[in-house]
Amino acid sequence: MAEVRLVDIEKKYGNFLAVPKQSLTIHDGEFLVLLGPSGCGKTTTMRMIAGLEDITSGDIMIKGERINDKPPKDRDIAMVFQNYGLYPHMTVRQNIEYPLKLRGMPKADRKDRVRETAEKVELDALLERRPSELSGGQRQRVALARAIVRTPSIFLMDEPLSNLDAKLRVTMRAELKHLHHELGVTTVYVTHDQMEAMTLANRVAVMREGKIVQLDTPKKIYAEPADLFVAGFIGSPSMNLIDGAVKDGVFRADGVEVPVDLADHDGVVLGIRPEELDITQDPGAAISGKLYALELTGESTLVTLRNGPSSVCARGHADFEADIDSPCHLAPKEGARIHLFDRATGERLL
Amino acid sequence: MKDRLLPYWLLIPAFIIVLATTIYPLAYSFITSFRAWDLTKSRRPEGFVGLDNYIYAASESQFLNSLWVTFIFVITSVILTVILAMALALLLRRKGPMHTFTRIILILPFAMSPALIGVSYRFMFNPEFGVIANGLGAVFPALQGVPWLADPQLAMGILVLTDVWHWTPYMTFMCLGGLASIPRETEEAARIDGASNLRIIFGIILPQMRGVILVMAVLKTIFALKMFDQVVTLTGGGPGTSTETLAYFIFNVGFRWFDMGYASALAWILTAIMMFISIWYVRMLLSERKMATA
Ligand SMILES: Nc1ncnc2c1ncn2[C@@H]1O[C@H](COP(=O)(O)OP(=O)(O)O)[C@@H](O)[C@H]1O
Ligand SMILES: [Mg+2]
Numbered sequence A: 001m002a003e004v005r006l007v008d009i010e011k012k013y014g015n016f017l018a019v020p021k022q023s024l025t026i027h028d029g030e031f032l033v034l035l036g037p038s039g040c041g042k043t044t045t046m047r048m049i050a051g052l053e054d055i056t057s058g059d060i061m062i063k064g065e066r067i068n069d070k071p072p073k074d075r076d077i078a079m080v081f082q083n084y085g086l087y088p089h090m091t092v093r094q095n096i097e098y099p100l101k102l103r104g105m106p107k108a109d110r111k112d113r114v115r116e117t118a119e120k121v122e123l124d125a126l127l128e129r130r131p132s133e134l135s136g137g138q139r140q141r142v143a144l145a146r147a148i149v150r151t152p153s154i155f156l157m158d159e160p161l162s163n164l165d166a167k168l169r170v171t172m173r174a175e176l177k178h179l180h181h182e183l184g185v186t187t188v189y190v191t192h193d194q195m196e197a198m199t200l201a202n203r204v205a206v207m208r209e210g211k212i213v214q215l216d217t218p219k220k221i222y223a224e225p226a227d228l229f230v231a232g233f234i235g236s237p238s239m240n241l242i243d244g245a246v247k248d249g250v251f252r253a254d255g256v257e258v259p260v261d262l263a264d265h266d267g268v269v270l271g272i273r274p275e276e277l278d279i280t281q282d283p284g285a286a287i288s289g290k291l292y293a294l295e296l297t298g299e300s301t302l303v304t305l306r307n308g309p310s311s312v313c314a315r316g317h318a319d320f321e322a323d324i325d326s327p328c329h330l331a332p333k334e335g336a337r338i339h340l341f342d343r344a345t346g347e348r349l350l
Numbered sequence B: 001m002k003d004r005l006l007p008y009w010l011l012i013p014a015f016i017i018v019l020a021t022t023i024y025p026l027a028y029s030f031i032t033s034f035r036a037w038d039l040t041k042s043r044r045p046e047g048f049v050g051l052d053n054y055i056y057a058a059s060e061s062q063f064l065n066s067l068w069v070t071f072i073f074v075i076t077s078v079i080l081t082v083i084l085a086m087a088l089a090l091l092l093r094r095k096g097p098m099h100t101f102t103r104i105i106l107i108l109p110f111a112m113s114p115a116l117i118g119v120s121y122r123f124m125f126n127p128e129f130g131v132i133a134n135g136l137g138a139v140f141p142a143l144q145g146v147p148w149l150a151d152p153q154l155a156m157g158i159l160v161l162t163d164v165w166h167w168t169p170y171m172t173f174m175c176l177g178g179l180a181s182i183p184r185e186t187e188e189a190a191r192i193d194g195a196s197n198l199r200i201i202f203g204i205i206l207p208q209m210r211g212v213i214l215v216m217a218v219l220k221t222i223f224a225l226k227m228f229d230q231v232v233t234l235t236g237g238g239p240g241t242s243t244e245t246l247a248y249f250i251f252n253v254g255f256r257w258f259d260m261g262y263a264s265a266l267a268w269i270l271t272a273i274m275m276f277i278s279i280w281y282v283r284m285l286l287s288e289r290k291m292a293t294a
Helices: A042-050 A092-102 A107-120 A136-148 A166-183 A194-200 A218-223 A228-233 B002-032 B052-059 B061-092 B099-111 B114-124 B131-139 B152-180 B184-193 B197-208 B210-225 B229-235 B246-255 B260-293
Strands: A004-013 A016-026 A031-035 A057-062 A077-080 A154-158 A186-191 A203-208 A211-216 A240-247 A250-253 A256-259 A265-272 A277-280 A287-296 A301-307 A310-316 A327-332 A339-342
Touching (some): A031 A194, A042 A154, A077 A136, A077 B184, A092 A107, A092 A136, A092 B184, A107 A136, A166 A194, A186 A194, A203 A218, A211 A228, A228 A339, A240 A310, A250 A265, A256 A287, A301 A327, B052 B260, B061 B099, B061 B152, B061 B246, B099 B152, B114 B152, B114 B229, B152 B229, B197 B210, B229 B246
Parallel strands (some): A031 A203, A077 A154
Antiparallel strands (some): A004 A057, A265 A339, A277 A327, A287 A301, A287 A327, A301 A310
């Protein structure tokens, strides 16, 4: 059981409150992703778990034991850093072997273990090279191998893929997911990339200004964002967010009229995902405007229309074609999910 | 067309100044080193004597003594300075509340003139009224009345001390620069992997400081080889010739004995030693770089 519990942890740098009192439980074997924009306190939170950063107040429990004052090496964790943190003066083999050596494992066992681990991440051919002689993806693998070689009970990964190119990132993502499946080790993973979070996580904790604003499964976060911030952050292309007001059971904005089940309310933001909109010829449709742009993505076409200040995007068939500036109409699909948020507070209304 | 040549025209004055102040004297002294020239007898160099000046040096005991003195001085002052600077830098690298203050204090010894350092240390070690001599005597009665600068070994020790005192701050800043360029993650990864503080220093930090330490050692070696001011003001080469370094000996030969031919030859021997070290160092540095980028 390697459950991690953060209880009311808080971190101040001088007078700057980086993480205000937060609590979070990471279950045994879970892949939990901390997701949020840059500077929201993800790294700080992870470093507190690792013991690299003092906690201003609160408790961190690993396997039910309070470990606030334990040094990093006694927390049974392994960490993968954003810029790898490899030892430049050691070969790949020595890098992977180092944690075992420090823990006093006999030489013969170490050798076997390094070989096994290197095979797992396909590094066996590169063991005698130095980090400076490796590509970014290979370095990332060494960092990963160094983390898993000791079979710790918790993995901490701080944006491990962000220095890789887009294609490699997708491959490594799958490898990470497979590795987690194979090892079943509790993993805390930090990223600002919502796609990475969605694809990897069992649960996602969305953070903003140090606070966890929503903690749930990727599916749930996608379908029911807790507030305006999460709604705008998750999904690509992101959710359409239209400023308007609700009166007599209808949400109105320029060119938009959607019946909703909400009492009269000013300053409302209506949210609907591009894939939940249909393109129609019906001039009485919920959303009308002029076609602004067409973007073919391969499997579909993104259709953007504009009316006054608001623009709305829909995912249409790849074959869809129309003239720019021609009138265009969109209607929510059957059973489409309409989200309503309060403009001022960002709170979810419906 | 004109524009293309303009940079060269602009460089010419600087080139002439460099030529006149360094290249010409260098060449002149090199030629002089193969001639006889007693300044008390002639205002111009006299006849060519071939390698006589160099051959004479090889068997002259005072020159050999100065080589030995220089060797001892260089080795001890370089090793002590580098180790001390490294240790200080490791202590000072974390940004604390005293950060700026400690750094200002630290730079003071380096801001002092070496000649002044020599004079003040001579006063401080004066057995009768020197503050260090008296202070040590008060704390350790056995050290009362020790003739610090009159003892060959002690004089050498104090000479090294002044030099280490003078150079450690600067070298500490070099170390701090080197430490700052080491990615913090390597140290943190080692901490998580289970390395003790000592292991982190010796196994992770120092290996990554190799290049910086090499630069420091070579720079310090060259500065120590030509060290002159403190010998003049602190010991005057004494007692006897026990602290007579090569640079100081060359000065004596040229400007006390007025044997310019011999002094030039000695100066070129010193230059050759420094060039040898510099070339070795550049080669080390190149191979280091090759290793880092290969
Ligand atoms: N050592 C530090 N001293 C002062 N402020 C810091 C320090 N480290 C991080 N911060 C601040 O804390 C906030 C959170 O940082 P961080 O956890 O690195 O964000 P993230 O990883 O989500 O991008 C940022 O505003 C950052 O400027
Ligand atoms: Mg970060």
